[in-house]
Amino acid sequence: MSKKTHTEKITRKDAIKKMGKYAALTAVGTFVILNPLKAQSTSPPDAGGNPFD
Amino acid sequence: MQVEIHSINFFFTLKNDLAPTYAYKFGEEWVLWYAKSNNYSVVSLHFKALLDTYLESKDIEEFQQTLQLKSVASNLKQIGSALLQYLEHCNTVVSDANERHYDYNPANQKISRHYLISGKYIEVNFDSQLVEQLFHPALAYLEVTHKKHSADTQFDIYLENNDLCLFKNKALIKASYKKDYHFIQGKFIFEIINTIHDKKALDWLATFHGSTITNGVNAILLIGNSGKGKSTLSSLLASHGFYILADDVTPLGCDNQNLYYNPSAVSVKSGAFKVLKPYIQNLDDLATISFNTTKGALKYIPFPKPKDNQYPCSAIIMVNYAADSETELEKTDIKTVLEVLISESWLSPNPKHAKQLLDWLQSIALYQLHYSDTASVVDTISHLFKTLDHK
Numbered sequence: 001m002s003k004k005t006h007t008e009k010i011t012r013k014d015a016i017k018k019m020g021k022y023a024a025l026t027a028v029g030t031f032v033i034l035n036p037l038k039a040q041s042t043s044p045p046d047a048g049g050n051p052f053d
Numbered sequence: 054m055q056v057e058i059h060s061i062n063f064f065f066t067l068k069n070d071l072a073p074t075y076a077y078k079f080g081e082e083w084v085l086w087y088a089k090s091n092n093y094s095v096v097s098l099h100f101k102a103l104l105d106t107y108l109e110s111k112d113i114e115e116f117q118q119t120l121q122l123k124s125v126a127s128n129l130k131q132i133g134s135a136l137l138q139y140l141e142h143c144n145t146v147v148s149d150a151n152e153r154h155y156d157y158n159p160a161n162q163k164i165s166r167h168y169l170i171s172g173k174y175i176e177v178n179f180d181s182q183l184v185e186q187l188f189h190p191a192l193a194y195l196e197v198t199h200k201k202h203s204a205d206t207q208f209d210i211y212l213e214n215n216d217l218c219l220f221k222n223k224a225l226i227k228a229s230y231k232k233d234y235h236f237i238q239g240k241f242i243f244e245i246i247n248t249i250h251d252k253k254a255l256d257w258l259a260t261f262h263g264s265t266i267t268n269g270v271n272a273i274l275l276i277g278n279s280g281k282g283k284s285t286l287s288s289l290l291a292s293h294g295f296y297i298l299a300d301d302v303t304p305l306g307c308d309n310q311n312l313y314y315n316p317s318a319v320s321v322k323s324g325a326f327k328v329l330k331p332y333i334q335n336l337d338d339l340a341t342i343s344f345n346t347t348k349g350a351l352k353y354i355p356f357p358k359p360k361d362n363q364y365p366c367s368a369i370i371m372v373n374y375a376a377d378s379e380t381e382l383e384k385t386d387i388k389t390v391l392e393v394l395i396s397e398s399w400l401s402p403n404p405k406h407a408k409q410l411l412d413w414l415q416s417i418a419l420y421q422l423h424y425s426d427t428a429s430v431v432d433t434i435s436h437l438f439k440t441l442d443h444k
Contacts, residue, residue, distance in 0.1 A: 012106070015099055015101075015102035016121065024128070028135040033094045033139075034092065035092050035396065036399060036400040039227065040236070041397070042235045042238040043262065044235045050344070
């Protein structure tokens with residue numbers, strides 16, 4: 001096991017120990033998922049500012 | 054209980070291959086990257102610990118044991134189900150289903166413009182003034198009236214069946230529904246950037262939605278939601294001794310992770326004219342573009358190009374202009390920055406590039422700026438540049 005992985009596991013064990021049952025339930029909600037654009041873009045037009053409206 | 058355990062173990066059989074490809078720690082948060090979808094996720098330390106435990110547990114018993122939870126089957130089911138849902142969401146591929154195909158039609162060349170940009174002759178043909186006004190004003194200051202025998206690159210932009218089409222050297226680059234014209238603008242400026250820097254699409258890690266300023270040594274990327282004053286701030290700084298490397302679209306090269314020059318003039322909305330007027334002498338003389346009558350006008354301000362085509366980025370600042378606010382620059386966290394940056398930027402889906410991008414992000418200082426007063430914000434940014442130059 002590499003030193004880095006070993007350290008990560010200790011940190012995780014500590015985190016889990018501190019967490020407890022109820023915090024584990026809360027922790028499953030502490031994330032965001034971010035999707036980048038599929039293609040290059042400039043600033044999108046403001047509402048009402050589209051020349052094709 | 055046996056049936057319950059069996060149904061919970063269901064959540065442990067589906068998770069294979071859903072694990073994040075890369076995980077990077079930024080302070081009190083982790084940034085995870087998923088190769089299948091090119092999605093990024095920012096999670097808390099606790100979430101990461103829970104996710105790793107889940108991914109490494111072969112069944113419910115092991116998960117329960119590691120978490121040191123007493124047999125609270127409903128909680129475990131809830132946690133297992135939430136983590137699986139999370140992983141599925143992270144791995145969901147959103148396809149660009151609206152790809153359209155058109156053949157090149159020279160009959161659509163009604164208006165021709167020629168530009169000389171960083172030594173390259175570029176010809177752009179439009180089918181109408183309506184289409185021309187979406188592309189020409191940002192480059193108008195680079196227009197040349199004498200037509201060179203043959204352009205280095207030719208673009209054609211025209212409407213076909215309510216789709217806006219972009220051709221480069223007569224080959225279709227992209228077509229989008231006309232109301233999504235910002236994707237064609239983005240692709241057009243991206244192709245201009247490729248042309249002037251002699252690069253290909255694969256040579257970039259990202260094109261960020263943001264403006265970049267430089268002091269000739271380092272660069273700072275200014276990001277923020279629409280109307281938060283990115284372009285206004287970069288224009289103010291460009292009137293006080295700094296240079297604008299890129300406005301609105303900032304490319305990040307993969308060869309050296311530098312930010313590159315984008316020749317577009319800076320687009321500012323009518324709300325910023327008053328703030329900028331004391332510092333930009335010819336503001337009133339610049340053409341005003343009005344896309345329609347219900348919305349305020351735009352001006353495109355050209356600024357002198359910085360000496361070099363590329364600079365290393367030392368900081369990202371999330372900009373927040375609010376009338377009468379004090380100038381305040383403070384460190385911020387990766388979640389705050391990525392929430393704004395990622396959803397409006399194109400990031401290369403190549404795993405090697407994603408790793409380079411995450412490595413690059415780890416070397417960047419992250420700030421949040423509130424401002425309204427020009428003198429104090431110029432002082433603050435000058436001071437920050439000096440600090441970054443000494444690092």
